[in-house]
Amino acid sequence: MNDPGVDVWRMFSQEFWDDRYSGAPVFSGNPNPWLVHHAEDLTPGTALDVGSGEGADVLWLASRGWHVTGADISPVALARSARLAERAGPRITARVTWQQADMLDFDAPENSFDLVSAQFMHLPGPTLKALHRRLAAAVKPGGTLLLVLHVPPEPGTGNLTFPADMFPTAEQMASVLDPARWTIDAGTHQRPANDATSTTGHTHDVVLHAVRRPAPPRTATTEQRAVSGYWSLTEARWSPGPGKVVADRRWPQ
Numbered sequence: 001m002n003d004p005g006v007d008v009w010r011m012f013s014q015e016f017w018d019d020r021y022s023g024a025p026v027f028s029g030n031p032n033p034w035l036v037h038h039a040e041d042l043t044p045g046t047a048l049d050v051g052s053g054e055g056a057d058v059l060w061l062a063s064r065g066w067h068v069t070g071a072d073i074s075p076v077a078l079a080r081s082a083r084l085a086e087r088a089g090p091r092i093t094a095r096v097t098w099q100q101a102d103m104l105d106f107d108a109p110e111n112s113f114d115l116v117s118a119q120f121m122h123l124p125g126p127t128l129k130a131l132h133r134r135l136a137a138a139v140k141p142g143g144t145l146l147l148v149l150h151v152p153p154e155p156g157t158g159n160l161t162f163p164a165d166m167f168p169t170a171e172q173m174a175s176v177l178d179p180a181r182w183t184i185d186a187g188t189h190q191r192p193a194n195d196a197t198s199t200t201g202h203t204h205d206v207v208l209h210a211v212r213r214p215a216p217p218r219t220a221t222t223e224q225r226a227v228s229g230y231w232s233l234t235e236a237r238w239s240p241g242p243g244k245v246v247a248d249r250r251w252p253q
């Protein structure tokens with residue numbers, strides 16, 4: 001039954017998630033299938049996972065050689081993730097960083113990561129769009145942005161009334177990216193048949209996979225300037241004379 005009286009913003013607070021993570025494990029401990037699908041063939045580099053939860057995606061990436069920052073609002077979730085990393089050994093702990101951060105005002109450093117992933121990191125309304133913009137800016141040229149969200153629950157099937165804009169369509173998600181700068185693949189997909197992560201019964205996800213186009217090659221510009229005088233070949237010296245135009249090749253810094 002829908003309960004329009006429930007404060008949806010509470011679902012994005014530290015208190016709510018600390019409480020959820022203080023009991024038995026919430027998730028399966030397996031990496032999310034869309035992350036595995038899109039990242040297993042990537043060359044390891046630096047990665048950021050936002051809303052990292054119990055850290056399964058961070059640990060999976062680290063086990064494949066990535067240096068990963070897992071960011072979440074819940075210190076309880078981050079402490080649980082750090083314990084799992086320690087159990088996985090020093091090679092993994094050396095590659096992971098845990099950061100407590102509220103995605104409502106998280107300032108991801110720009111041009112910093114080869115992979116930015118956000119799996120089921122919902123936020124209400126325009127705050128989600130703003131987060132996606134900031135996450136896109138955090139991707140290095142040539143890097144990958146992976147955003148995965150639940151499809152909206154069928155009306156009347158959930159026990160909460162969620163704001164509709166918490167569940168953007170693939171097209172709405174793609175609209176935050178400039179197609180001139182990104183190669184974008186966005187759609188609604190059924191979860192892979194071998195999915196070992198679903199604890200919620202969701203069968204479909206909205207998935208945006210985008211690769212930031214590499215920076216354009218450096219090209220020289222030609223700047224013309226007027227000079228007064230000319231180089232005399234016969235006299236092998238600069239001679240004053242009528243103005244003319246010469247061209248300078250300049251390279252961007």
Ligand SMILES: C[S@@+](CC[C@H](N)C(=O)[O-])C[C@H]1O[C@@H](n2cnc3c(N)ncnc32)[C@H](O)[C@@H]1O
Binds near residue numbers: 017032104121
């Ligand atoms: C549905 S869980 C997904 C966890 C993980 N990505 C996964 O797929 O297993 C959403 C995560 O977002 C985190 N979260 C919720 N609101 C947040 C906020 N305002 N800032 C940062 N993280 C938040 C929660 O603590 C939780 O770990």
